[in-house]
Amino acid sequence: MLNLLKITTPAFLELLPPEVADQLIAASVLMKYSNGQLIHTRGSLKPGLSIVHKGGAHVGVNGIDGTFVMVAALGPGECFGEFTLFTQLPRTHDISSIGESQIYQLSQHKFDVLYQREPSISKALLKTTLMRTHVLLEMLDAIRRLPILERTAKVLLSMSYSLGGSNVLRGRQDELAFTLGVTRISLGKALKELSHLGLIETGYAKITIPDRVQLSDWVELNCGA
Amino acid sequence: MLNLLKITTPAFLELLPPEVADQLIAASVLMKYSNGQLIHTRGSLKPGLSIVHKGGAHVGVNGIDGTFVMVAALGPGECFGEFTLFTQLPRTHDISSIGESQIYQLSQHKFDVLYQREPSISKALLKTTLMRTHVLLEMLDAIRRLPILERTAKVLLSMSYSLGGSNVLRGRQDELAFTLGVTRISLGKALKELSHLGLIETGYAKITIPDRVQLSDWVELNCGA
DNA sequence: AACAAAATGATAAATATTTTACATTCCAAA
DNA sequence: TTTGGAATGTAAAATATTTATCATTTTGTT
Numbered sequence: 001m002l003n004l005l006k007i008t009t010p011a012f013l014e015l016l017p018p019e020v021a022d023q024l025i026a027a028s029v030l031m032k033y034s035n036g037q038l039i040h041t042r043g044s045l046k047p048g049l050s051i052v053h054k055g056g057a058h059v060g061v062n063g064i065d066g067t068f069v070m071v072a073a074l075g076p077g078e079c080f081g082e083f084t085l086f087t088q089l090p091r092t093h094d095i096s097s098i099g100e101s102q103i104y105q106l107s108q109h110k111f112d113v114l115y116q117r118e119p120s121i122s123k124a125l126l127k128t129t130l131m132r133t134h135v136l137l138e139m140l141d142a143i144r145r146l147p148i149l150e151r152t153a154k155v156l157l158s159m160s161y162s163l164g165g166s167n168v169l170r171g172r173q174d175e176l177a178f179t180l181g182v183t184r185i186s187l188g189k190a191l192k193e194l195s196h197l198g199l200i201e202t203g204y205a206k207i208t209i210p211d212r213v214q215l216s217d218w219v220e221l222n223c224g225a
Numbered sequence: 226m227l228n229l230l231k232i233t234t235p236a237f238l239e240l241l242p243p244e245v246a247d248q249l250i251a252a253s254v255l256m257k258y259s260n261g262q263l264i265h266t267r268g269s270l271k272p273g274l275s276i277v278h279k280g281g282a283h284v285g286v287n288g289i290d291g292t293f294v295m296v297a298a299l300g301p302g303e304c305f306g307e308f309t310l311f312t313q314l315p316r317t318h319d320i321s322s323i324g325e326s327q328i329y330q331l332s333q334h335k336f337d338v339l340y341q342r343e344p345s346i347s348k349a350l351l352k353t354t355l356m357r358t359h360v361l362l363e364m365l366d367a368i369r370r371l372p373i374l375e376r377t378a379k380v381l382l383s384m385s386y387s388l389g390g391s392n393v394l395r396g397r398q399d400e401l402a403f404t405l406g407v408t409r410i411s412l413g414k415a416l417k418e419l420s421h422l423g424l425i426e427t428g429y430a431k432i433t434i435p436d437r438v439q440l441s442d443w444v445e446l447n448c449g450a
Numbered sequence: 451a452a453c454a455a456a457a458t459g460a461t462a463a464a465t466a467t468t469t470t471a472c473a474t475t476c477c478a479a480a
Numbered sequence: 481t482t483t484g485g486a487a488t489g490t491a492a493a494a495t496a497t498t499t500a501t502c503a504t505t506t507t508g509t510t
Contacts, residue, residue, distance in 0.1 A: 061366070069370060071362060083359060086352045092359060115344070122347035127311045129354045134308060134317060136361040137296060141286070143368055144406040145294060148497085172457065181369040183498055188459065204457065204506050373467085397487065408468055413489065429476050429487065452510085459504070467496070474489065480482085 009131040009162075011077030013051060015124035023114055024051070024121070028106040033097035040081065040095040047084035047108040052076050055101025062094045070178070073098060082125055085111060142223075143181050150223050151180055152190040156200065157219050160209050169207045176207075234356040234387075236302030238276060240349035248339055249276070249346070253331040258322035265306065265320040272309035272333040277301050280326025287319045295403070298323060307350055310336060367448075368406050375448050376405055377415040381425065382444050385434050394432045401432075 013021050030053060033039055039050070039057060050057075052074050059080060060070040071093060074080060084091055085108055097103075115121050138158070142151045155176075159169055177187035191207070194200045199215045201208040209215055238246050255278060258264055264275065264282060275282075277299050284305060285295040296318060299305060309316055310333055322328075340346050363383070367376045380401075384394055402412035416432070419425045424440045426433040434440055 069366065071366070082351070083355050086348060086355055092362075119341060119344075119347070122344070122351065123311060126307070126347065126351060126354065129351065129358060130308050130311055133354060133358050133361065136358065136365060137317075140361060140365055140368070140406075141294065141296070143365070144403065174457085178369065181365075184458085185460090185499085186497060192459085202458085399487085409488085410469085410490090411467060414467095417489085427488085454509085455507085457504100457506070459502100461501085461503100463499085465496100465498070467494105469494070470492090472490085474487100476487075477485090479484095 012079040012128045013077035020118050020120050027110040028104040033101045035099050037097045042094045044091045049106040049111050050081045051079045051104040053102040056098035058096045059093050149190045154219050154223050167209045237304040237353045238302035245343050245345050252335040253329040258326045262322045267319045269316045274331040274336050275306045276304045276329040278327040281323035283321045284318045374415045379444050379448050392434045
């Protein structure tokens with residue numbers, strides 16, 4: 001999936017010792033949602049932590065005009081709503097279900113009790129949050145400093161790291177274009193140039209990275225620092 | 226200061242109960258740095274938390290070509306280095322002193338001991354980190370979705386919130402331009418238009434917001450969601 | 451195998467932004 | 481109070497990007 005916050009950030013649940021993860025799950029309610037169903041609404045004041053069990057969750061903002069701007073897509077093990085637990089502020093995003101999803105919902109109170117008892121929870125939360133901050137800073141830096149071609153290469157490289165063994169990124173070009181802050185047309189040109197350079201191969205809703213080392217070298221050489 | 230991460234984010238130290246803050250300070254070493262002196266280097270593997278006591282700290286990346294790209298400027302009470310405490314990864318930024326600064330340096334070990342004992346530390350850290358993430362997401366969204374004029378207004382409004390009583394933002398236009406991801410020229414045009422609209426007044430290295438409510442209304446109307 | 455929907459490719463005109471260059475204004479130090 | 485550096489203002493040419501269309505390719509479904 002061509003998705004910003006998924007790059008290199010490990011899932012919250014995986015960072016917890018298994019017995020602590022079990023406790024969190026035991027304290028929460030497993031809710032089921034149909035495709036596209038709204039899970040949380042921007043502005044809502046009810047705090048609580050949510051953890052994806054099955055399926056996924058779209059994080060974004062529904063514009064007044066009916067448009068939906070995606071910020072991230074979260075998969076199994078990933079969490080959202082942490083912001084409401086620590087800031088007493090209203091929710092900043094709309095969250096809706098991707099496919100038939102199952103989400104663990106944990107109330108502020110039950111979370112607090114476990115949080116107090118198990119320091120591994122705060123550690124895991126801090127780790128995911130700090131990784132997210134890091135990815136966001138990198139992205140912001142890329143958008144501000146790098147021309148589209150370099151920006152594209154750098155983000156593709158980052159995304160490739162979260163791929164494990166495979167070297168195929170799946171997702172539409174317009175998704176990636178939005179992540180990079182450009183139009184599909186401009187992204188298309190950049191992708192074409194990168195494939196002329198032999199760094200990637202484009203396909204139907206996928207991008208293949210034949211040689212990650214080669215791409216990495218190019219990024220290092222052309223994107224500075 | 227026209228600085229991204231300072232917007233609306235409360236300082237770490239201020240979020241701690243005074244007695245916990247005192248313990249953190251007691252466990253750390255107060256180091257002094259001269260103007261521009263390097264405090265930490267990108268790539269360094271030595272973990273530790275730093276808290277600004279006096280002066281400030283530039284966070285950024287020194288390019289191969291000698292350029293320095295600023296990410297944030299931190300002031301008293303604000304912290305950096307958290308990333309190294311939880312990820313076991315090398316430092317991602319160069320940090321140098323603003324003016325004659327004094328920085329509390331806390332080793333990973335001493336931090337861990339206190340962290341285990343005082344849950345308020347993780348709470349404060351999570352709160353600052355989550356607020357930073359939120360600000361970064363807002364900024365990213367603004368850069369991707371909003372034209373320069375709207376983007377400028379929105380960021381000025383955000384910055385105005387961290388101002389307390391005053392309504393004057395101090396800082397150079399080229400700093401703000403970088404934060405917004407545009408050139409000084411483009412920013413100048415946007416500022417001119419905003420002042421024609423009566424929403425701001427520009428001065429020498431400062432921007433005044435005569436009526437924050439008016440600016441807020443305009444942003445709400447023109448920046449969606 | 452045919453077809454429709456989805457995704458990409460490609461083009462030119464319109465627009466936005468940067469680059470370059472220089473003028474002007476402001477501030478602080480001598 | 482002068483003066484030089486720092487910051488802003490302005491304008492035009494060069495470039496980059498978007499918008500608007502339409503053609504082509506791919507995929508999955510009849």
